Amino acid sequence: MRNRSVLKDDDAVARVEAETIVRLAAEAVAARGAFRLALSGGSTPRKLYSLLAGEPFVSAIDWNSVHLYWGDERCVPPDHGDSNFRMTREALLDRAPIPAANVHRMESEIDPAEAARRYEAVLRETFDTAPGAIPRFDLVLLGMGDDGHTASLFPGTKALDERERLVVENFVPKFDAWRVTMTYPLLNAAARVHFLAPGASKAERIREIFGNAPHETHPSERVVPTDGELLWLLDEASASALG
Numbered sequence: 001m002r003n004r005s006v007l008k009d010d011d012a013v014a015r016v017e018a019e020t021i022v023r024l025a026a027e028a029v030a031a032r033g034a035f036r037l038a039l040s041g042g043s044t045p046r047k048l049y050s051l052l053a054g055e056p057f058v059s060a061i062d063w064n065s066v067h068l069y070w071g072d073e074r075c076v077p078p079d080h081g082d083s084n085f086r087m088t089r090e091a092l093l094d095r096a097p098i099p100a101a102n103v104h105r106m107e108s109e110i111d112p113a114e115a116a117r118r119y120e121a122v123l124r125e126t127f128d129t130a131p132g133a134i135p136r137f138d139l140v141l142l143g144m145g146d147d148g149h150t151a152s153l154f155p156g157t158k159a160l161d162e163r164e165r166l167v168v169e170n171f172v173p174k175f176d177a178w179r180v181t182m183t184y185p186l187l188n189a190a191a192r193v194h195f196l197a198p199g200a201s202k203a204e205r206i207r208e209i210f211g212n213a214p215h216e217t218h219p220s221e222r223v224v225p226t227d228g229e230l231l232w233l234l235d236e237a238s239a240s241a242l243g
């Protein structure tokens with residue numbers, strides 16, 4: 001079931017998701033002693049991460065029990081302008097009291113295949129996952145590109161077909177660049193997936209994804225948790241073609 005909320009604008013999306021994260025973190029820590037969150041990259045989440053680093057949110061979260069991961073990363077050094085880690089560090093990590101050991105960065109500056117292999121090992125080690133089981137995030141945050149991609153699962157790329165590995169290297173021809181990305185098996189094992197998708201540029205894809213007319217399936221559409229919640233946080237601009 002693909003649920004959606006239509007909020008006024010991107011500020012409202014960031015604020016509502018920040019309030020939700022405070023609640024989900026408290027529930028997860030009370031129930032399991034930890035809140036494991038996969039972060040999205042791009043530009044939309046910066047507002048959310050900045051909110052979480054300030055009051056009233058920063059003191060409402062038990063950061064010692066929060067573990068942060070990334071859904072994908074560009075294959076650039078962590079201080080590069082394109083780095084999702086750098087964006088998160090500037091907006092959140094440099095301001096919130098989260099222990100460095102709880103920040104699980106993709107080593108995107110090394111060979112992409114090795115980075116993917118290492119990150120899958122980090123997931124299995126830090127989730128204490130039973131052999132063969134898939135780590136289950138408490139929450140995965142995702143965005144959607146204008147072309148319908150999510151994480152670094154781009155249309156026509158090899159990673160879309162991955163059914164076993166949890167993290168893979170993925171060459172993206174449109175950027176002539178490598179990425180490291182979580183795959184559908186991992187994303188769809190999550191307890192909750194929230195897409196943050198405000199903005200008019202996403203309206204056409206949103207119309208297709210939520211509509212009934214036949215259309216090519218977009219990578220974002222194939223994120224449907226097997227046994228979890230799926231929520232799209234839209235704003236009036238990105239929902240404008242829904243009628």
Ligand code: 6PG
Nearest residue numbers: 041042043044143144145150151
């Ligand atoms: C990335 C992101 C990517 C992002 C979309 C949407 O590394 O670029 O993980 O999947 O979520 O491109 O980005 P915006 O939300 O900023 O439009």
